[in-house]
Amino acid sequence: MRMTRRAFVQAAVPMLAAPRPASTARAELTVAQCVDRIRAAVGTWREKTVDGFKAGDPSVALTGIAVTVAARLENLRKAASAGCNLVITQEPVFYGANDDPGNRASDAVYLAKKAYIEQAKLVVWRFSDHWSARQPDPRVAALAETLGWQDGPGADNIYRIPETSVSSLTALVSQRLGLRGGMRTTGPADMRVRTVLVSPGTTDLASTVARLKGADVVLAGEPREWEVVPYVLDAREAGAAKALISVGRLVSEEPGMRACAAWIRTLVPGMKVEALPVSDPFWNAAS
């Protein structure tokens, strides 16, 4: 089975199918070996992690790498047509935190996605826990860079920005991140802002409570509406000038995965590495 798949991929990719000396590392590199390189560059690998292979046969020859925040069917198709057979995703591919389809195991959409991965001979590898745990957090720097902020991160992922208002800041964030309905804010439009706590992904309570003391605004990915959101509301009621700008989990992690693609490029020189974008999935009901 493995030989058949490998033969298929080599037939489909003429460059790799051409005879090469055994010492040519690139032709020899399998998907599994590529992932081993990434794991080696990460350092210590956790015993318990969501990161790992989610679909496909890692023993096939690597043709190219597509890096994305979410391995949606649309992005799997883009990866395949770009000649990339390894898809590296931050978020799950099969609708559950551990990629367990659960009740959707016999669902037509799940089955269509699974069938496409098999037919296109893709390998999907999840890279979330270890990417997000790198220090300093590459997602923070990448998000800030997209917003044009250079003065930071100070301690606690706080950036100093040219003084502005909440409404001007919201407009900047919306425009730079291509936001539609995913943008939600709490706090008065005319509040002055000099410092921003950059908190992509899951914006958790403990770090926000600790760090918001030193920042005017928290730029959040996915703040829980019974945690950070009411905390900021109550901070205002208690007399503190604080605001929250929430942009959505995927949008907040998108610049980070572009940075991830750039980092992976340095690990496999000469290999094609594509960053596949995911845009704000939401529109506003009132608009």
Next chain:
Amino acid sequence: MTAQDIVARIQQQLASQKITWRTETVDTFKAGDPATPIGGIATTGMATFSVLKRAAKANRNFVITHEPTFYNHQDQTAALAQDATYEAKQRFITDHRLVVWRFHDHAHALRPDPLVVGSARALGWTAHASATEPRIYNVPATTLGALAADIARRLKGRAIRVAGDPSMNVTRVALGPGYGVPALTTSVDVVVGGEASESGGNSEYLADAVAAGQAKGVILLGHMLSEDFGMFEVAEWLRRFLTDLPVEWISAGEPFS
């Protein structure tokens, strides 16, 4: 009557409706002294600082909240001990002799679930409820765009998020309160709920369904626009057996501007 007496009456009422009090539950006193004499009751989706101020002003010193008071599901406060916001909220509760109690697990155990009933009523969907399938609503044929606009108007929602093609046809909707947004499947057109993670669920499924040629939609009302109205239903339920005290719903409201 003290807050503790009122909770005992609620537990009796639940028992008469065949709902056993759970040994493990988040439905406990969160702040204030349970022995405090009570002048009135306020129900709310969330005991935010703003809700507490309005409750104190209206002399509703027993606040029954669906969601946490101190920003986490278990209302653990150790990590908040030195926090100025937490301290100010606690001080306000003490100074105004408020008592805060949570009614979450056992509220959802009522049949029908008042949190679902309240959402459906606010959306104008009560008559569309499926007779056989819980949480399913067969709405008059519409589009996702028209449905979303109608919802935004009815709930006065500023930050209701919608995913999917606005022109898609909609008749079959699944509705779930709070964080219990129903799973999008091939058997419903649209799911409507409060709040959901974009990771590991409907967000990815919707994108894949669209790519596979199926029209699907997700409408996220926000946690409060999804459960606040349910606590209005809970106020109605309390009035049936707590006839000797004023019971008022105080809206926590949408947190986003």
